[in-house]
Amino acid sequence: MVKSMTGFGRKTKEKEDFKVTVELKAINHRYFETLFRMPRQFAYLETKLKKNMATILKRGRIECFISFEGAQIAKHNLTVDWELADHYFRFLKQAQKRYDFSEELTMQNFLVDPVFLEVRESVEADSTLETLVVETVLSATKRLDDMRLLEGAELALYFKTHLETLEACLKEVKQAVPEMEEAYRKRLESRMTKLAGAKFDERVVLTELALFLEKADINEEIERLDSHFKQFYSILTDEGAIGRKLDFLIQEMNREVNTIGSKAMSLTITENVVEMKTTLEKIREQVQNVE
Incomplete structure (x- = not known):
């Protein structure tokens, strides 16, 4: 059966507070190659997504764009280096006495320097959202395949x-x-x-x-x-x-x-x-x- 290697497939799915949109663009290539563009929380899914796509597509270079709407998909955590902050605080107190500073120490003294505080993004993805991503990519792949047919x-x-x-x-x-x-x-x-x-x-x-x-x-x-x-x-x-x-x-x-x-x-x-x-x-x- 003759099937083109070029085509486009798009699919959107919603579940609970999430909405996932997948767009696939295929061009000619000697082998089967994929390029994913999505939040890094889902980077670990690339191998699984590629295997699922390979059950339908055999050749071509596939660009996969995954976007999200709705609830925050990434959790943010505040990390504090308390030991360094203690040293810094003691230094400021000693400096006040040594040089007779009149200014009071405030939280601003710590917030101006990000060396004490760091906001880290969680790399763990929600399992419900993970399932939704896999299902949406597979549906978009089928649409792409229909166009190629x-x-x-x-x-x-x-x-x-x-x-x-x-x-x-x-x-x-x-x-x-x-x-x-x-x-x-x-x-x-x-x-x-x-x-x-x-x-x-x-x-x-x-x-x-x-x-x-x-x-x-x-x-x-x-x-x-x-x-x-x-x-x-x-x-x-x-x-x-x-x-x-x-x-x-x-x-x-x-x-x-x-x-x-x-x-x-x-x-x-x-x-x-x-x-x-x-x-x-x-x-x-x-x-x-x-x-």
């Missing part, structure tokens, strides 16, 4: 249209082979007539013609190309990721077409070879977008 259906039609062009070109190449052989035989006989007159040895012509047919024989390439076309159609209906299979098959098709072009001594075949190479390049560009 829709784009994949369009790609499948695109491939089939261009495969029909390739098949039409190959049909013309098949038809041109006997004409090419006959044209070469006539040129050879004409050349022999000019060199040896009307009584030339036909065995020489047959020998030369046999050598030519051996060098210019493209029947095997035609058969393999025909087989590749059928295989391409078949792969389009396979389950799972098929992009790499199609990419490899396009390379094999190009190899056969190039061989036909190098062997053929026919304008008709050459024109069709050019058309097939152009069409294969169009298919190859879009195959890069298939999962």
